[in-house]
Amino acid sequence: MIVVGVGVGPGMLTEEGIRAIRKASVVYGAKRALEIAQEYITCEAKTIKDYKSLHLLPADSVVLSTGDPMFSGLGKFAGEKDTVIPGISSMQAACARTKVNLTNICAITAHGRDFEPAKAELIRELKNGRNIFLLPEEAFGPREVAEILKELEIDAELYTCENLGYPEERIAKGTPDKPPIAETILYGLLVVQKR
Amino acid sequence: MIVVGVGVGPGMLTEEGIRAIRKASVVYGAKRALEIAQEYITCEAKTIKDYKSLHLLPADSVVLSTGDPMFSGLGKFAGEKDTVIPGISSMQAACARTKVNLTNICAITAHGRDFEPAKAELIRELKNGRNIFLLPEEAFGPREVAEILKELEIDAELYTCENLGYPEERIAKGTPDKPPIAETILYGLLVVQKR
Numbered sequence: 080m081i082v083v084g085v086g087v088g089p090g091m092l093t094e095e096g097i098r099a100i101r102k103a104s105v106v107y108g109a110k111r112a113l114e115i116a117q118e119y120i121t122c123e124a125k126t127i128k129d130y131k132s133l134h135l136l137p138a139d140s141v142v143l144s145t146g147d148p149m150f151s152g153l154g155k156f157a158g159e160k161d162t163v164i165p166g167i168s169s170m171q172a173a174c175a176r177t178k179v180n181l182t183n184i185c186a187i188t189a190h191g192r193d194f195e196p197a198k199a200e201l202i203r204e205l206k207n208g209r210n211i212f213l214l215p216e217e218a219f220g221p222r223e224v225a226e227i228l229k230e231l232e233i234d235a236e237l238y239t240c241e242n243l244g245y246p247e248e249r250i251a252k253g254t255p256d257k258p259p260i261a262e263t264i265l266y267g268l269l270v271v272q273k274r
Numbered sequence: 275m276i277v278v279g280v281g282v283g284p285g286m287l288t289e290e291g292i293r294a295i296r297k298a299s300v301v302y303g304a305k306r307a308l309e310i311a312q313e314y315i316t317c318e319a320k321t322i323k324d325y326k327s328l329h330l331l332p333a334d335s336v337v338l339s340t341g342d343p344m345f346s347g348l349g350k351f352a353g354e355k356d357t358v359i360p361g362i363s364s365m366q367a368a369c370a371r372t373k374v375n376l377t378n379i380c381a382i383t384a385h386g387r388d389f390e391p392a393k394a395e396l397i398r399e400l401k402n403g404r405n406i407f408l409l410p411e412e413a414f415g416p417r418e419v420a421e422i423l424k425e426l427e428i429d430a431e432l433y434t435c436e437n438l439g440y441p442e443e444r445i446a447k448g449t450p451d452k453p454p455i456a457e458t459i460l461y462g463l464l465v466v467q468k469r
Contacts, residue, residue, distance in 0.1 A: 086288065090288065090290040090293075092289050093281065093285065093286045093287060094285045094287050095285040098285075147376060149369045149373070149374065149375055150375075150376040154370070157373055165369075167361075171344070171360040174344045175344055175349070175358040175360045178358065180345075180350070181344045181345040182345060182346055182383055186377045187377075
């Protein structure tokens with residue numbers, strides 16, 4: 080199979096991604112990924128039901144992954160013989176909007192698991208002087224990160240980045256004393272330390 | 275100005291990147307970036323002579339940056355009113371080829387400067403359990419990294435990733451005892467810890 084990163088929102092598909100989708104015998108993806116790639120799909124499109132069987136798909140089938148497949152995406156199901164085509168991740172779109180350097184940033188995922196390891200990693204990386212891109216959890220978002228920043232006496236800007244790449248895109252800026260509040264569930268939180 | 279990430283090699287331009295290039299009044303870029311975007315340029319194309327004056331360019335001019343503009347690219351010259359369009363970086367292409375997760379990776383640049391800070395960062399992040407994507411320096415490449423891994427007694431796979439996205443693409447794999455050797459100057463070194 081070929082795993083194609085469709086980007087975090089519309090308009091981010093790459094030339095090689097588009098070529099792979101056009102040549103596919105069948106295209107699999109979640110609803111949002113299929114919508115992003117819609118205009119280039121010329122074969123049957125199916126929503127993914129069994130993620131663990133993805134590696135059994137034939138060589139010319141395409142699996143769509145939002146963002147970049149290797150950044151919390153479906154690239155983890157790719158075997159040695161499969162191909163992964165990179166896409167624009169939420170972290171890249173967030174850094175493009177805020178003009179934040181991608182080389183000094185640390186990505187942390189709190190999504191869908193106990194957030195204590197994420198919290199420990201956040202504290203360690205903040206102390207290392209890194210900026211953070213956090214995929215937050217309901218109980219571990221801007222308010223909790225702001226409290227940690229105050230405890231560590233680190234001055235920083237916080238940005239909630241919602242619906243990146245969509246017409247409803249919304250980036251809200253705040254501080255540890257007045258953290259931004261996201262209006263939707265799926266967003267990224269960018270923490271930029273002041274130096 | 276609009277800073278467009280053209281990707282690390284051909285075929286990686288995004289739909290929004292292509293749209294911006296087609297609509298531009300003038301396109302600036304280094305030779306390699308202009309070559310990658312060539313088929314979409316309909317206006318005058320100029321090589322960049324004075325990087326520090328880039329921010330003076332008019333709003334509809336496009337500046338091409340190889341890889342992603344915010345990943346050691348020309349995004350650093352973008353002001354608040356400028357637009358940055360993300361592109362596929364060398365680190366993403368390297369991780370797609372080797373199927374390495376992008377969320378546990380740390381990017382370190384040794385390029386064009388004293389490599390001691392990069393070395394200290396490398397050691398710290400290896401101890402933190404992170405994988406590394408290094409943009410190496412002549413005196414700080416696979417051999418030097420392999421020595422550090424042996425001193426720290428860390429078992430890892432090393433990959434030199436050259437000419438990513440080009441027909442001449444070459445990925446060589448090695449170990450701390452037998453590090454891979456790059457055949458060209460411009461490459462990325464991926465260090466993947468064994469767990």
